[in-house]
Amino acid sequence: GAVVSQHPSRVICKSGTSVKIECRSLDFQATTMFWYRQFPKQSLMLMATSNEGSKATYEQGVEKDKFLINHASLTLSTLTVTSAHPEDSSFYICSARDLAGGDTGELFFGEGSRLTVL
């Protein structure tokens, strides 16, 4: 099946620094990737939809200047949390759809990245 790799799996940073999370589709081309955030004991919340070669579409309430998304190629999307603060500490997960491979609508998830901001 389709594989999505996310890196790093865990990151600890100081308040005010920026952190970049990578999401790669390893064996398929992902024209669309989704970034989710999950706070403890809560469900996944869609942050933004990342489209290859164009600007990301952010969900209401998500600051696009704080959460920078770049989808420069068909296999890589990055999420950069700029000037991170403790309240940004969360589990960030990316997912992608294999639109070319007989798309069933199934999302393939990365392993997730746990961000802790001190």
Added chain:
Amino acid sequence: GQNIDQPTEMTATEGAIVQINCTYQTSGFNGLFWYQQHAGEAPTFLSYNVLDGLEEKGRFSSFLSRSKGYSYLLLKELQMKDSASYLCAVLESNYQLIWGAGTKLIIKP
């Protein structure tokens, strides 16, 4: 508006059967997913239903009734490793996934 309801928590015994229900009200419908999520990990795909009826996959089965806005996930021969959260999610017409809050399933020996 958009709404997905599923029980917050359920408890079952090892070896038994458990049914997790999900009701939904969404803008358009392109299918319903069930995902399993262990604590601290990303969700993993269990099933996808777009037509009415029962889809069976090993110990897990998923049922959908579009007219009733209802689905359930049936887990048979429960094992301790099945302790996890089970997420119901609806794919809307614009391909956005609307997630339920998840059902935490606790398996007791």
